Amino acid sequence: MTATVHTLPRKAEPSLAPMMSLVAEGMNSVNAVILDRMQSRIPLIPALAGHLIAGGGKRMRPMLTLASAALLGYGGARHFKLAAAVEFIHTATLLHDDVVDGSDLRRGKKTANIVFGNPATVLVGDFLFSRSFELMVEDGSIRVLRILSNASAVIAEGEVDQLTAQRQVETTEERYLAIISAKTAALFAAACRIAAVVAERPEADELALEAYGRYLGIAFQLTDDAIDYDSDAAEMGKDQGDDFRDGKMTLPVILAYARGSDEERAFWRDAIAGNRAGDADLAHAIALIRKHDAVLATRERARHYAQRAIDAIAAFPASEAKAAMIEAAEFAVARRF
Numbered sequence: 001m002t003a004t005v006h007t008l009p010r011k012a013e014p015s016l017a018p019m020m021s022l023v024a025e026g027m028n029s030v031n032a033v034i035l036d037r038m039q040s041r042i043p044l045i046p047a048l049a050g051h052l053i054a055g056g057g058k059r060m061r062p063m064l065t066l067a068s069a070a071l072l073g074y075g076g077a078r079h080f081k082l083a084a085a086v087e088f089i090h091t092a093t094l095l096h097d098d099v100v101d102g103s104d105l106r107r108g109k110k111t112a113n114i115v116f117g118n119p120a121t122v123l124v125g126d127f128l129f130s131r132s133f134e135l136m137v138e139d140g141s142i143r144v145l146r147i148l149s150n151a152s153a154v155i156a157e158g159e160v161d162q163l164t165a166q167r168q169v170e171t172t173e174e175r176y177l178a179i180i181s182a183k184t185a186a187l188f189a190a191a192c193r194i195a196a197v198v199a200e201r202p203e204a205d206e207l208a209l210e211a212y213g214r215y216l217g218i219a220f221q222l223t224d225d226a227i228d229y230d231s232d233a234a235e236m237g238k239d240q241g242d243d244f245r246d247g248k249m250t251l252p253v254i255l256a257y258a259r260g261s262d263e264e265r266a267f268w269r270d271a272i273a274g275n276r277a278g279d280a281d282l283a284h285a286i287a288l289i290r291k292h293d294a295v296l297a298t299r300e301r302a303r304h305y306a307q308r309a310i311d312a313i314a315a316f317p318a319s320e321a322k323a324a325m326i327e328a329a330e331f332a333v334a335r336r337f
Contacts, residue, residue: 013334014327015327016063016328016331018320018324018327019063019324019325021324022067022320022324023063023066026066026069026083027062027063029080030062030083030084030087033080033084033135034053034084034087037084037134037135038053040127044120044124047116048095048121048124049091049128051109051115052094052095052106053087060188061086061087061187062083062191064216065086065191066083066195067325068193068195068196068212068321068325069195069198069199070319070321071195071319071322071325072196072199072201073199079195081135081138082135082139082144082194082198084132084135085133086191086194088132088135089148089152089155089187092126092128093155094106095112095121095125096121096122096159098112099122100159100163101242101246133149136148144197147193148194150190154182154186155187158183158184158186159183161175161182162179162248165248166246166247167272167274169268169272171249171254172254176249180217180222180225183221184218184224185217185220188213188214188220189210189214189217190210190213192209192213193207193209195209208312208316212309212325215305215308216305216328219306219309220302222299222301222305222333223298223299223335225243225298226251226252226298226299226302227336227337228241229243229286230295230336241285244271245282247271247272249272251294251297251298251301252289252295253272253285253294255294255297256292256294259292260288264288267284267285267288268288299333302332306330306332306333307329309329310326310329313326
């Protein structure tokens with residue numbers, strides 16, 4: 001099979017519509033599994049889980065499992081439960097994240113921890129993690145279980161690494177990339193790779209899809225971190241400046257700090273330490289980030305990783321699924337929310 005290298009097109013307004021259309025029927029099956037498995041004899045569990053699961057969101061990760069299966073021509077049904085498992089892992093991490101970060105908004109709604117409290121939110125996150133492992137065990141593949149359980153452990157490591165890097169103004173770009181590779185990209189990679197396992201394809205296809213997912217996940221998180229400084233709350237569905245007030249050293253801040261004057265670096269040291277977190281301080285931070293083109297540079301790095309994602313699936317023959325996955329990479333870096 002001859003590989004064809006695809007360049008990342010720069011057409012206007014890429015979207016997830018091709019992927020959503022591709023997997024629409026399959027997502028009905030996935031959503032049925034999600035709805036069934038989030039139920040419990042304890043009414044608080046489906047109420048809290050449903051608050052987030054039904055609250056919008058792109059369902060990007062389970063869609064990637066289905067799109068990857070379509071790319072491989074898989075015609076079975078095993079991937080529906082596994083895609084649901086992927087979404088449960090993701091939802092559990094979001095619930096836990098919002099508690100750790102003390103977030104107020106997600107997807108334009110009050111976070112579950114604000115509505116239901118921190119203890120319930122953590123415990124329901126644990127419940128969803130448990131449900132995801134039930135679904136993996138039901139599938140019966142040790143290889144799938146290994147891939148998804150490893151991804152879960154790597155995500156947790158990434159979250160802890162991010163926590164220890166919080167308010168550390170000397171955090172390097174290399175460490176930042178390691179953090180987002182773990183906390184975000186690991187699940188993207190696993191979601192794609194398991195499709196090749198259930199389709200019983202060679203390891204080369206597994207690794208190609210894993211690389212696509214990993215690079216897409218990095219591009220996605222880089223864009224998220226740019227959005228925190230160049231979009232407003234209405235666009236993002238969360239409060240602008242959350243990362244700034246939490247003292248998170250995301251790439252826009254790392255670059256602005258590295259490129260700044262002594263006076264600007266002094267501001268960043270105070271701000272990241274939590275001593276300058278008001279609205280005027282946020283406005284000044286955004287001004288410095290713009291002055292040094294830090295958001296632009298972050299988005300350019302995102303485009304680089306999106307291109308690497310596209311190149312990772314270059315060897316697969318042209319198809320509707322491949323075109324949808326290419327546009328998904330383009331969407332990941334062009335979006336503003």
